[in-house]
Amino acid sequence: MNAPALKVVDARADAAAADAARDARAEALKEAAAEVKAAEAKTKGTKGKKPSKRASDGWNRFVVDIWLTDFNFTEFGLYRRTRNRAKSRQFTSDMDIFGEIIENGERTGLFGYREEIWKKATGMDRRLVFKLFTPNLGWRATMDLMVGRSLQQTIGARGLPVMTYSINTDDDNYIIYLERSANKWPFMPEHFSFFIIDGKGKPEFYRLKRAFINLGGDYALIDQNNETVGYIDGKVFSIGGKWKCQIREGADKRLTTVMKLFGSMMVFNSDCRRHMKRLYKGVQSGKITPELDRQEADLYMNPRRVR
Known part of the structure; x- marks a missing residue:
């Protein structure tokens, strides 16, 4: 040209x-x-009245609702994807919105994942990266499947798929690592574990335990004192996927974010296990040469390296 x-x-x-x-x-x-107009109308309507206090049972609730198709209000329409990219640099060209968060009957968040590197890529290049946005597509958190770390854990577990996810939120200075436990017998419930670091630098440990008998994907969130502080209840007869979640009032905001991301990850959970199993067999047979994506390799960089 x-x-x-x-x-x-x-x-x-x-x-x-x-x-x-x-x-x-x-x-x-x-x-x-x-x-602003809605806030002004609400102020006028309640002027002179004592605000009512909503009864609370000690739990905060939200719903993770996964859509069946890609035709949705967020992306459908001429130049819609281009406008979405202009709103947020985190909204990449291959980003596909696939679900939402509903709280108190209102949409409070949207989920998107990088479709190209999950559906079209193969081998070590196939990675799951999905993000949590506000309804206006402001970035809130990212969850990455760490292929290198997951393969390491799977090899150590002699073929049992062990996935590791890194979670980066907009209000935390630390990366949260969520891992599937390798201590699992056949037909027994799976466990995921993670920890968050509080303002004093102390870690708080949690695990997500799948219910022994469940059909829709039910989990209990258990803290380091073995107390249940949250639930994820999967709906059995849902078209795309729906999980009703609840967590104790006053819980760390990052804990709620982890539960939201975990709920949206459920639709990929089986595929991730099969992906790690295939990678394990491919590396063992020599058909796959391990190679890390550059963006994932950056997450393993030594923070004390000479620059």
Whole structure:
């Protein structure tokens, strides 16, 4: 392509990006105005009245609702994906929105995953990366399947799939690592474990235990004192997938984020186990040469290395 043609292409690309940015800004302003108007109406309607206190049973509840198809309000429409990318740098070109968080009857979050590297990639290049956004596509958290660490654990467990996920949230200085336990007998419930570090630098340990008899994917969240502080209840007859979750009031915000991400991960859980099993067999037979994706390799970098 000659230089004049390249200039025309660059000009059109810049114009498209500018249009997307203007559309995103207009939508943000419109949403902000609607929120202000709703707040003012609520203030007028309750003026002079004593605010009612909603009864609480000590639990916060939310629903993880996974959609069946890709045709949804977030992405469907002309240039919709381009406008979404303009709203958040975390919304990549291959991002696919696949579910939502419902709290008190309102949408409070959206889930998206990188479709290209999960559905189209193979071998060590196949990775699961999904993210939690606000309804306006503001980034909140990312959950990555650590292929290298997971393969290491699977080899150590002699073929039992052991997945490790890294969780990065917008309000934490630490990475949270969620791992499937290798201590599992056939037909027995699986366990996942993780820990978070509090403001004083002390770790708090948790595990997610699957119910012995369940059909929809039921888990209990248990703390280091062996007390149950949360539940995940999978709906049996759901089209895409639905999990009703509850957690103790006053729990760490990051703990709630982990439960939301874990609930959305359930639709990939079986595929992840099969993926790690195939990688294990491929490496053992010599058909697969282990090689890490650059983005995953960055997560293993030594923070004390000389730069």
